[in-house]
Amino acid sequence: MHSNQQKIIEHLRQSGHRITRLRRVMLEIFGRQHGPLPYDVIMKKLSVHGLRPNKTSVYRELEFLVKQQVVHVLEFNEDKKRYELALDEHHHHHVVCQSCKTIGEVHDVKALEVHLRKFEKYLTQKFGFRDIAHRLDFFGTCSKCLQQE
Numbered sequence: 001m002h003s004n005q006q007k008i009i010e011h012l013r014q015s016g017h018r019i020t021r022l023r024r025v026m027l028e029i030f031g032r033q034h035g036p037l038p039y040d041v042i043m044k045k046l047s048v049h050g051l052r053p054n055k056t057s058v059y060r061e062l063e064f065l066v067k068q069q070v071v072h073v074l075e076f077n078e079d080k081k082r083y084e085l086a087l088d089e090h091h092h093h094h095v096v097c098q099s100c101k102t103i104g105e106v107h108d109v110k111a112l113e114v115h116l117r118k119f120e121k122y123l124t125q126k127f128g129f130r131d132i133a134h135r136l137d138f139f140g141t142c143s144k145c146l147q148q149e
Contacts, residue, residue, distance in 0.1 A: 004085070005031045008070050015068070022061055025049045027070075027085075035103050036074045036082030036094070076103065076137060093135075097142035106138065 005027045009019050029045045030037070037045075043058060053061075062083055065071035072086040076096045082103070093106040120132040 008085075012068065012070070017064075017068070022046075022051060022053055022057065023065075025051055026058075026061060026065070030071065030083070030085045033084070035105055036072075036084040038080045038082050040080075042083065072135075074135075074137075076101070077139070093137060095138040095140065097145055098139050099141050099145040102142050102144075112136075 008027055009024070012019060012023075025046060026042070029042065029049075039058070039062075042062075043055075046053065046058070062071065062073075066073055066083075069086055071083050074082045074084065074094070076082070076094070077098075078101060093109060095104045095106055096102070116134055116136070120134060123129060123132050
């Protein structure tokens with residue numbers, strides 16, 4: 001288990017929450033994954049770990065992790081939600097192929113982040129909001145899909 005997962009587990013424990021086997025395995029799955037996971041992939045990965053929880057339990061657990069701000073819900077103009085760890089130290093954006101729905105993570109956006117933080121500060125002052133955050137995704141067509149045209 002990675003140190004970030006350990007920190008999350010300790011935070012949840014200190015907040016008075018139990019660390020069930022399902023919760024622990026889901027955090028391990030998210031910790032090993034690069035990119036957001038749809039529900040069906042989460043279920044397959046749980047079964048690889050020998051867990052066969054019902055749909056309601058998994059959705060309830062995902063809702064809990066989102067409420068605890070451990071996991072983000074992402075929607076990319078498709079019919080399904082995707083989930084990934086919400087670690088501030090690994091803030092990133094996504095690039096999504098509009099054809100095949102492949103998702104890549106964009107990490108090298110330091111110059112853009114400087115401007116976005118300034119804009120968040122502006123929004124805080126203009127509208128009186130607090131704790132403003134942003135999510136920015138890029139959409140296009142990947143090279144594999146372009147070759148198939």
